Amino acid sequence: xxxxxxxxxxxxxxxxxxxxxxxxxxxxxxxxxxxxxxxxxxxxxxxxxxxxxxxxxxxxxxxxxxxxxxxxxxxxxxxxxxxxxxxxxxxxxxxxxxxxxxxxxxxxxxxxxxxxxxxxxxxxxxxxxxxxxxxxxxxxxxxxxxxxxxxxxxxxxxxxxxxxxxxxxxxxxxxxxxxxxxxxxxxxxxxxxxxxxxxxxxxxxxxxxxxxxxxxxxxxxxxxxxxxxxxxxxxxxxxxxxxxxxxxxxxxxxxxxxxxxxxxxxxxxxxxxxxxxxxxxxxxxxxxxxxxxxxxxxxxxxxxxxxxxxxxxxxxxxxxxxxxxxxxxxxxxxxxxxxxxxxxxxxxxxxxxxxxxxxxxxxxxxxxxxxxxxxxxxxxxxxxxxxxxxxxxxxxxxxxxxxxxxxxxxxxxxxxxxxxxxxxxxxxxxxxxxxxxxxxxxxxxxxxxxxxxxxxxxxxxxxxxxxxxxxxxxxxxxxxxxxxxxxxxxxxxxxxxxxxxxxxxxxxxxxxxxxxxxxxxxxxxxxxxxxxxxxxxxxxxxxxxxxxx
Numbered sequence: 411x412x413x414x415x416x417x418x419x420x421x422x423x424x425x426x427x428x429x430x431x432x433x434x435x436x437x438x439x440x441x442x443x444x445x446x447x448x449x450x451x452x453x454x455x456x457x458x459x460x461x462x463x464x465x466x467x468x469x470x471x472x473x474x475x476x477x478x479x480x481x482x483x484x485x486x487x488x489x490x491x492x493x494x495x496x497x498x499x500x501x502x503x504x505x506x507x508x509x510x511x512x513x514x515x516x517x518x519x520x521x522x523x524x525x526x527x528x529x530x531x532x533x534x535x536x537x538x539x540x541x542x543x544x545x546x547x548x549x550x551x552x553x554x555x556x557x558x559x560x561x562x563x564x565x566x567x568x569x570x571x572x573x574x575x576x577x578x579x580x581x582x583x584x585x586x587x588x589x590x591x592x593x594x595x596x597x598x599x600x601x602x603x604x605x606x607x608x609x610x611x612x613x614x615x616x617x618x619x620x621x622x623x624x625x626x627x628x629x630x631x632x633x634x635x636x637x638x639x640x641x642x643x644x645x646x647x648x649x650x651x652x653x654x655x656x657x658x659x660x661x662x663x664x665x666x667x668x669x670x671x672x673x674x675x676x677x678x679x680x681x682x683x684x685x686x687x688x689x690x691x692x693x694x695x696x697x698x699x700x701x702x703x704x705x706x707x708x709x710x711x712x713x714x715x716x717x718x719x720x721x722x723x724x725x726x727x728x729x730x731x732x733x734x735x736x737x738x739x740x741x742x743x744x745x746x747x748x749x750x751x752x753x754x755x756x757x758x759x760x761x762x763x764x765x766x767x768x769x770x771x772x773x774x775x776x777x778x779x780x781x782x783x784x785x786x787x788x789x790x791x792x793x794x795x796x797x798x799x800x801x802x803x804x805x806x807x808x809x810x811x812x813x814x815x816x817x818x819x820x821x822x823x824x825x826x827x828x829x830x831x832x833x834x835x836x837x838x839x840x841x842x843x844x845x846x847x848x849x850x851x852x853x854x855x856x857x858x859x860x861x862x863x864x865x866x867x868x869x870x871x872x873x874x875x876x877x878x879x880x881x882x883x884x885x886x887x888x889x890x891x892x893x894x895x896x897x898x899x900x901x902x903x904x905x906x907x908x909x910x911x912x913x914x915x916x917x918x919x920x921x922x923x924x925x926x927x928x929x930x931x932x933x934x935x936x937x938x939x940x941x942x943x944x945x946x947x948x949x950x951x952x953x954x955x956x957x958x959x
Contacts, residue, residue, distance in 0.1 A: 437625045440632065440863075444624060445617035452613015456606045465597035468532075469555040470545035471562040472589035475501060477582060494540040497583055502533040505544045505565055513564035518556065527557060541588070551594050558591035629836045637830055637859055640837045641844055644684065646827070646856040647677035649707065650864040669864060674714040677707075677858055684855045690824035692793050692803040693855065694727070696816035698843035699809050702831035703860035705733045708806040716767035720801040723760065725771045727807045727819055729780035732773035734806055738763055745774030749792055750783045756795055769800070780808075785818035793822055810843035817846050825853035832862045 438445065475494045504510060511531070512524040532545045544561055548554035566585050573581035631637045634645045652670045682689050695708035705728070712724045725746060726734040735742040740761045748754040749771075761770045777783055784807075796803045805823060807816035820826035826847060830840055840857075847854050 434622070436633075437621055438618075441621035441625060444621045445614070448617030448620055449610065449613040452609040452611075452616065453606065454609075455613075456609025459609075460600050460602050460605055463600045464549050466547050466549055466599045467551040467554045467594045467596075468545050468547045468598045469551070469558040469591035469594055470543050471558045471587060471591040473501070473542045473544065473562060473565065474586045474588045475540040475542060476584050476586070494583065495538065498535045498540055498542055501565075501569065501585065502535055502542050504568070505533045505542065505561065506531045510561060510565050510568050513568060514557065514560040517564055518560045520557070520560075522557075527561075530557075531561065542585075546591070547598070555591045555593045559587075562587045562590065629838065630833050631830050631835055631837060631840060631859065632833055634859055636837075637840070637857055641840055641854075641857060643828070643844065643854050644680075644856040646680035646684065646858060647673055648832075648859040648862045649673045649677075649703070651832070651861040671714075674707075674710050675717075677711055678714040678718060680856070684825075690853075690855055691797055691801065692805065692823040694805045694807045694816055694820045694823045694826040695829065696807045696820070696826055696843075697809045697829040697831070698811050698835055698839045700731075700812070702809070702829050702835060704809070704829040705737065705806050707827075707829050707858055707860060708804050709734060709737055712768050712802070712804045713765055715802050715804075716765060719767070721767050721799075722802045722804060723769045723771060723796050723800045725796070725803060725805045726773040727784060727805045727815070729773050729776055729783065729815065730808055730813065732776075734770060735772045738770060740770055740772055742772050743775065745772030746792070747774035747777045747780075747783065749774075750786060750788050751777070752788070756792060756799075771796075781813065781815050781818055784815050785822070789819065790822040810846050811839060814846070817850050817852055820847055820852035820854075821850050825855035827855055828857045829860055830857050831860050834861075 475498055477494045477497075506528060508524040508528045511527040514520075515522055515524060515527060527546070530547045532547070534543045534545075535541060544558060544565070546554050546558040546561060548557065566587065569583065569585045570581050573583045575582070631640070634648050638645045650669050650673055681693075684690055695704050695711065697704040708724060712722045715722045724734060726732050727746060728734075729747055732742065734740070740763070744754060744759045746759070748759055749756055756771070759771055759774065761772065763770055783789060793803060793805075803823070805819060807819050807826075810816050810828070816826065828840070828843060828847075844854055
């Protein structure tokens with residue numbers, strides 16, 4: 411009839427495996443803060459480097475190399491020019507040596523060490539020319555120019571001595587200064603624009619790498635495809651995140667075809683296609699860990715089914731931390747545990763709500779052995795009776811991993827719907843939860859992804875369809891609101907004594923007391939009806955506690 415959960419291992423979701431451009435775009439959208447932080451950090455680091463680095467200036471002088479030649483022909487002139495070009499590379503090397511630097515410092519009277527000056531000298535020459543450029547860098551622009559000119563003059567004398575024949579005479583080659591160095595106006599380093607650009611680029615690259623790595627190391631479920639991949643169970647819906655869920659206040663003016671409500675209708679529709687032969691009617695709504703939105707999903711799925719004309723009963727089977735009565739403002743002193751303990755009939759504990767077609771069986775007093783009660787034949791008989799009375803039985807059960815209640819209850823029901831919270835529930839938790847169902851042979855009908863962020867292209871494409879047309883009448887939606895407890899009055903006691911009944915089963919208020927073991931179970935007539943009956947026939951948008959259960 412249904413699919414049974416299997417916990418078969420899946421292919422790891424590794425970096426570079428089955429990832430397309432759309433996947434990277436999704437990572438960028440979801441990890442934009444990491445990318446932004448890395449980008450800002452890279453930019454700030456570059457700016458700090460530029461600001462903290464002392465500016466360096468460079469002064470350059472140009473030298474001309476020539477050879478003495480009494481050539482009377484073009485060939486001899488060419489040979490002389492070729493000899494000058496051959497000397498250029500050697501002279502460039504000599505300009506960077508300590509010998510020339512020592513001569514320059516001695517001539518200028520500068521106490522600077524020759525090695526330090528030589529390390530600040532840079533030479534260059536153009537191919538097929540006899541020109542040599544000598545540049546000196548310094549943190550002081552004026553000193554850089556003085557050192558460059560002193561170096562050039564010292565090199566002229568150095569070459570004269572070097573190129574003069576041993577017996578005296580005219581030097582074979584000579585060097586002349588053709589362009590003395592001037593005081594530079596702008597520093598050559600740090601280069602502000604390239605450095606900042608490099609910082610921005612490296613920061614962006616680092617951010618993208620970190621985003622992808624964090625996404626791959628993040629084992630939580632974030633997409634429907636991913637959820638279906640790791641479970642092998644149909645994903646029957648994805649409920650978008652709504653910041654207003656959890657405010658616990660009624661609100662009007664919200665059109666019922668909003669994306670949040672429409673997602674519950676999708677779950678309702680997909681329920682009809684979970685089995686080939688028959689539609690599952692007794693559904694256990696559970697999750698793997700707490701605070702995933704299972705109770706909110708159970709309540710609003712019940713309302714969505716009732717909106718389609720079905721008769722629905724919501725059974726609060728979380729006998730450890732019940733929440734449904736707080737959502738709907740009902741009596742919590744009697745309910746499922748009372749029936750399973752044999753102290754009341756089913757008809758005595760069913761409570762009507764202000765929403766047509768939806769009744770609730772509260773949890774009742776919390777028992778010491780909830781797992782045993784939910785796995786009993788009495789619970790099986792209770793579900794069978796409720797299925798005869800209603801079209802759908804929605805069972806709100808505890809999470810799968812902390813306790814076994816939901817697993818044993820799912821065996822007796824038609825199956826379980828597992829709620830998975832976007833960005834919170836880990837893959838291994840989902841797989842372990844489904845494995846717990848598989849171990850007891852409980853059918854896993856499907857999964858529902860909750861609190862999915864609605865943003866990006868899909869949101870912009872579909873929002874115009876979700877929203878009503880301009881000028882259309884806005885239908886009113888309300889949210890589930892906890893109501894304050896009301897004490898039992900004298901009139902209530904009188905009604906109970908007379909055995910009065912409430913034929914239309916109005917919604918009831920919560921009692922502030924619990925039923926003692928020896929106390930008689932109050933009849934439905936003792937449950938005070940809320941005067942707020944104007945909110946019937948409306949699909950609720952979920953309002954649970956600030957932390958969804």
